[in-house]
Amino acid sequence: MFDLTGKTALVTGASGGIGGAIAKALHGAGATVAIHGTRREALDTLAAELGSRVHVLPANLSKPEEVEQLAKDAEAAMGSLDILVNNAGITKDGLILRMKDEDWDAVINVNLTAAFRLCRAAVKGMMKRRSGRIVNITSIVGVTGNPGQANYCASKAGMIGLTKSLAQEVASRNITVNAVAPGFIATAMTDELNDDQKARINASIPAGRMGTSEEIAAAVLYLASAEAAYVTGQTLHVNGGMAMI
Amino acid sequence: MSDVAERVKKIVVEHLGVEEAKVTENASFIDDLGADSLDTVELVMAFEEEFGCEIPDDAAEKILTVKDAIDFISKAA
Numbered sequence: 475m476f477d478l479t480g481k482t483a484l485v486t487g488a489s490g491g492i493g494g495a496i497a498k499a500l501h502g503a504g505a506t507v508a509i510h511g512t513r514r515e516a517l518d519t520l521a522a523e524l525g526s527r528v529h530v531l532p533a534n535l536s537k538p539e540e541v542e543q544l545a546k547d548a549e550a551a552m553g554s555l556d557i558l559v560n561n562a563g564i565t566k567d568g569l570i571l572r573m574k575d576e577d578w579d580a581v582i583n584v585n586l587t588a589a590f591r592l593c594r595a596a597v598k599g600m601m602k603r604r605s606g607r608i609v610n611i612t613s614i615v616g617v618t619g620n621p622g623q624a625n626y627c628a629s630k631a632g633m634i635g636l637t638k639s640l641a642q643e644v645a646s647r648n649i650t651v652n653a654v655a656p657g658f659i660a661t662a663m664t665d666e667l668n669d670d671q672k673a674r675i676n677a678s679i680p681a682g683r684m685g686t687s688e689e690i691a692a693a694v695l696y697l698a699s700a701e702a703a704y705v706t707g708q709t710l711h712v713n714g715g716m717a718m719i
Numbered sequence: 720m721s722d723v724a725e726r727v728k729k730i731v732v733e734h735l736g737v738e739e740a741k742v743t744e745n746a747s748f749i750d751d752l753g754a755d756s757l758d759t760v761e762l763v764m765a766f767e768e769e770f771g772c773e774i775p776d777d778a779a780e781k782i783l784t785v786k787d788a789i790d791f792i793s794k795a796a
Contacts, residue, residue, distance in 0.1 A: 592761060646757060 476699040477506035482552035483698065486535065486592065487562030489516035492611065494689035496559055501527060505557065508548040535562055535588035536580065545595030554603065557682045558596040560562035560589035560633070567622045578625045584627035586636070593640055597649065606649035607698045610637050611690070614657045614713050615684045629632040630712040635708055641707030650706040652697045657713025683715030724789045730765050731785060732756070744786040766792060
């Protein structure tokens with residue numbers, strides 16, 4: 475099940491915990507992967523770990539021309555682009571009262587606008603080939619909201635709207651567009667929380683623990699597979715029961 | 720002129736997978752050649768690529784038949 479042999483995938487934000495796990499999962503299922511990120515060293519380490527069928531493509535997603543180039547480079551390096559995973563994301567938290575325009579713009583640009591640009595670029599080739607998979611990594615807070623993260627939550631809610639609209643536009647071409655919404659996932663970011671904070675978080679999750687990057691990657695792998703052909707426009711929540719939507 | 724017409728027809732045949740004989744100048748993409756709205760957008764993009772011209776949205780909306788496409792491209796190119 476979930477064989478991606480011969481398929482090509484671009485994963486943005488692969489220098490992070492979740493993105494790296496997604497790249498590994500798709501690669502493990504046989505896909506050739508292009509890994510994007512901002513931290514070259516982390517990408518090179520991941521590439522070395524994967525060995526073959528991997529291309530390293532760093533780019534600054536806040537620059538439109540670099541986003542366009544990334545899509546072109548991915549297609550050029552792999553010959554096609556069958557699977558696009560928009561995983562890259564940044565946060566610039568703060569209460570709205572104190573949130574600067576730059577903080578709002580930066581988060582919307584990288585999280586939402588870059589995802590739109592990559593979708594637009596990728597879908598051209600997918601339409602010609604009459605097949606494709608796009609998976610956008612959103613977040614539970616895109617649905618529930620979160621104080622101090624208006625920009626981040628807006629960008630993640632925006633990705634869900636983008637996902638649903640594009641899914642309707644291209645469904646007739648055998649292209650599916652879905653979102654995966656992680657809840658609390660143990661990453662470098664959550665490692666910084668103290669034990670008290672972690673205990674409080676775990677108490678709010680029915681499963682009683684944070685999720686792992688691999689559990690997010692498994693959801694992405696499913697949506698990228700041939701088996702998920704009839705699933706489109708959906709948001710798959712992977713959150714240990716924290717929110718049931 | 721005839722060169723443009725031939726290239727346009729070739730793109731339509733390839734893209735919509737229809738018989739060449741059906742692609743007459745008066746054929747409507749949607750009514751006669753079975754295109755859906757997404758096909759018409761793809762055709763416009765294929766024309767842009769083939770002829771290296773830009774077809775603005777308001778002009779693209781008026782390209783309903785093979786002849787419309789040939790006329791627009793002949794003027795633009």
